[in-house]
Amino acid sequence: MEFLQPTTWTEALAMKAAHPDAIPIAGGTDVMVEINFDRHRPPAFLDLTRIAELSEWGLDNGVLRVGAGVTYTQLIDELGDRLPGLAKASRTVGSPQIRNRGTVGGNLGSASPAGDAHPPLLASRAIVELASSAGTRRLPMHEFFVGPKRSAMRKDELIRAFLVAPAQGPQQFSKVGTRNAMVIAVCSFALAIEPDRRRVGTGIGSAAPTPVTAPEAERFLEGVLGEHDLWQTRAPVAESALLRFGELVAAAARPIDDVRGTAAYRRHALAVMARRSFVWAWNEYRAAA
Amino acid sequence: MRIACTVNGTPRVAEDVWEGTSLLGVLREHMDLPGSKNACEQGECGSCSVYLDGRLVCACLVLGGQAQGREVITVEGLASGEVLHPVQEAFLEAGAVQCGFCTPGLVVATHDLLTRTPQPTTVEIREALAGNICRCTGYVKIIDAVHLAAKRLTLPREGDGKGGGPRL
Numbered sequence: 001m002e003f004l005q006p007t008t009w010t011e012a013l014a015m016k017a018a019h020p021d022a023i024p025i026a027g028g029t030d031v032m033v034e035i036n037f038d039r040h041r042p043p044a045f046l047d048l049t050r051i052a053e054l055s056e057w058g059l060d061n062g063v064l065r066v067g068a069g070v071t072y073t074q075l076i077d078e079l080g081d082r083l084p085g086l087a088k089a090s091r092t093v094g095s096p097q098i099r100n101r102g103t104v105g106g107n108l109g110s111a112s113p114a115g116d117a118h119p120p121l122l123a124s125r126a127i128v129e130l131a132s133s134a135g136t137r138r139l140p141m142h143e144f145f146v147g148p149k150r151s152a153m154r155k156d157e158l159i160r161a162f163l164v165a166p167a168q169g170p171q172q173f174s175k176v177g178t179r180n181a182m183v184i185a186v187c188s189f190a191l192a193i194e195p196d197r198r199r200v201g202t203g204i205g206s207a208a209p210t211p212v213t214a215p216e217a218e219r220f221l222e223g224v225l226g227e228h229d230l231w232q233t234r235a236p237v238a239e240s241a242l243l244r245f246g247e248l249v250a251a252a253a254r255p256i257d258d259v260r261g262t263a264a265y266r267r268h269a270l271a272v273m274a275r276r277s278f279v280w281a282w283n284e285y286r287a288a289a
Numbered sequence: 290m291r292i293a294c295t296v297n298g299t300p301r302v303a304e305d306v307w308e309g310t311s312l313l314g315v316l317r318e319h320m321d322l323p324g325s326k327n328a329c330e331q332g333e334c335g336s337c338s339v340y341l342d343g344r345l346v347c348a349c350l351v352l353g354g355q356a357q358g359r360e361v362i363t364v365e366g367l368a369s370g371e372v373l374h375p376v377q378e379a380f381l382e383a384g385a386v387q388c389g390f391c392t393p394g395l396v397v398a399t400h401d402l403l404t405r406t407p408q409p410t411t412v413e414i415r416e417a418l419a420g421n422i423c424r425c426t427g428y429v430k431i432i433d434a435v436h437l438a439a440k441r442l443t444l445p446r447e448g449d450g451k452g453g454g455p456r457l
Contacts, residue, residue, distance in 0.1 A: 001308040003290055003354040025352055029332055032350040035309045036330035045308065049355055073344075095420020096398070098332055100344045101351070181419030182333060 002044035009051055009131075012158060017133040020155040022046040026054075026069050027101030029094070030110045048158070054105070057161075064166055065129070068105025068159040075104070083164065085120035085171030085190050092116055092175050095182055105159045108144065111151040111210070118145070118211035119190035119203030120173055126164035132156040138163065145210035168194040170281035170288075174273040175205070176261075186261040189249065189273040193281050195231055198222060202274070207253035207266045214252030217274065221245050234286045237278070245278060246271030294356045296320060297366030303353075312356045313337045313348035316363060324364040324393045335421030338394040338401075339363045345401040347420075364393035367400060376400050379438035380431075387425035395421045399435050408439055 004022060006012035016022060022044035025031045034040040048054055054069030057079065064082060066075075072090040076099070080087035086104075093099050093116050107117040108128060118141070126141045130153055141162075144152050153159065172191045177183030188205035200221045202214040224241045225231055255266035292303045292315055303319035311330075316322040316339070326336035330349045337348040340362040348363075367374040373381070376399050386392050395418065402409055402417040409417065414435045415428075423431060 003308045003352075005354060005357070025355070028350040028352055028355070032311060032352060033331040035352075036311060036349060041309070045352060045354070047352065047355055094332065095335065096401070096417055097335060097338055097345050097347045097420045098350075101346050179419075181416070 001041070003047065004044055005047045005050055007050045009053060009160070012046065012048060012051055013131060013133040015046055016158055017156050019044045019046070024048055024109060024158055026103045026106045027071065027098075029098050029102040030106060030112075046158075048105075054160075059166075062165065063163050065161050065163050066104065067161050068108070069103050070105075072099035072102050072104075082166040083120075083124070083171075084167055085123060085173050085192055086117060086164075088171070088173035089116045089120045089175070089188075089190065092173070092177075092183075098182075104162060108151065108159055108162070109153070111145055111149050113145075113148055113208060113210055114185045114188075114206040115211065116175065116185065116188065116205065119188050119205040120171065120192070121162060121164065122203030122211055122213050123190040123192040123201040124164050124167070124171065125201055126162050128162050129160045130154075130157045131160045132158070136160065142213055145212075148209050167192065168196050170284040172277040172281050174277055176269045176273070184260065187253070187255065187266040187269050187273075189270055189277055191274070191277040191281055193278075193285065195285060198226060198231055200225075202249060202252075204249065204253050204270060206260075207255040207270060209254065212252060212254075214249045214274075217245055217248035217252060220248055221278070234289050236286075237282060242275045242278060243271075246275040249274035290354060292319075292353050292357055294358060295360045296322065297362055306353050308354065310353040311349045312339070312341070312351035312353055312361070315353040315356065316348060316361070322363055322365055326390055326393055328390065329422075332420075333422065334391070334394070335398060335418075336391050336394040338397040338421065340397070340401070345398060362397075364397050367396065374400070375441045376403065376434075376438045379441060380434045383430050383434035383437050385426060385430040385434035387423075391421060391423040391425075395423065395431060399438060402435070403439055403442060407443055409435065411436075 004015045023042040024046045026048045054067040057066040072093045075090045076087050104117045107115040121141050127138050128144045129138050175188040176186040185206040187207040190203035192201040200218045204212050250267040250271040255263040328334045328336040332347040332350045339348045342359050398421050
């Protein structure tokens with residue numbers, strides 16, 4: 001087994017090109033479990049923790065570009081005001097020990113349908129930046145996830161960053177689990193409302209082969225808010241519309257029965273979380289008037 | 290591979306380490322530091338909590354090579370010789386130690402909490418220690434111990450003339 005430790009991004013890409021089977025490792029919160037339990041023995045590790053720019057973030061032309069090595073703790077402490085949905089999701093990740101090490105880049109790399117960062121990234125229409133020694137490409141988040149623990153990333157590629165606009169309005173994240181900490185989601189839901197663009201974004205976790213959005217639910221709610229001029233009046237939304245929004249979110253999921261919960265429970269919980277998340281977000285919008 | 294890092298203030302070297310060994314394995318098997326406990330090996334239990342460059346982490350989830358050149362502080366580094374750290378004393382006095390297996394991780398995690406939040410509320414303690422599992426005590430006495438340690442650490446130190454303030 002080889003241990004590769006690049007100190008620059010260019011070096012990392014060259015190493016990945018030369019060793020396409022090398023497993024990238026940052027916080028180790030997924031990779032090390034596989035190694036410790038001898039489930040996987042890669043020919044090489046590619047340690048990404050020495051590349052300083054991976055743990056940096058910045059604002060460019062109004063868009064945040066967040067390095068793949070930024071930890072959940074950093075997201076909460078440094079970006080909580082600009083990415084409140086992702087920060088809420090980050091607070092539900094593991095424990096302080098895990099949040100100090102785990103990264104969004106690693107969450108994306110594992111591409112688990114239950115990854116906590118994925119629903120808020122989908123809801124805020126984030127973009128993932130992939131790079132290889134041949135060049136860089138940017139993919140919308142919903143095109144990145146292609147199957148359970150499978151992404152569109154090629155073997156010679158590494159995740160450099162994700163790009164997302166700072167929150168344009170209230171964002172919410174909800175997650176069902178057996179504890180408040182250290183828990184993998186039974187299912188989760190993220191919502192972003194963007195009053196300036198008259199747009200609603202959604203993200204569903206742990207209730208389909210990949211993290212997914214609920215486009216019909218988004219269009220429905222945008223229709224309701226537009227039709228009654230609610231973006232302007234900030235009046236409460238009718239209960240019937242909230243229920244329908246919940247139903248449409250549940251309908252967008254493709255859950256299965258597994259050890260953590262049944263498909264029927266997941267659909268029910270998603271409808272409840274969607275409705276509540278919207279009420280919380282809408283109340284925040286109304287209070288900000 | 291060869292791993293050189295600073296552990297509890299002392300430069301240490303481990304030779305002939307398998308590349309897949311975790312920092313926990315390096316500490317326990319190669320550096321004769323068995324204070325950090327090996328229980329779940331998946332970051333769930335917190336028994337292997339250590340500081341890596343000042344940040345609280347699970348040593349079982351750090352690949353050994355990632356600690357190269359870094360600074361590690363383990364539970365062994367908290368006491369001053371035979372004199373226990375106030376956090377350790379508080380755990381003993383409050384009866385927060387039963388079988389003791391989770392204690393080193395809890396002591397390090399408590400040390401980290403009190404460094405950042407010298408007077409934590411019970412809710413803050415529960416959240417900070419959520420990644421440390423104890424199967425004996427039911428946590429009540431552990432939380433008592435953290436409150437006791439917080440109180441002790443902010444009391445005036447005898448004879449130093451400087452009054453209160455944390456002395457972590």
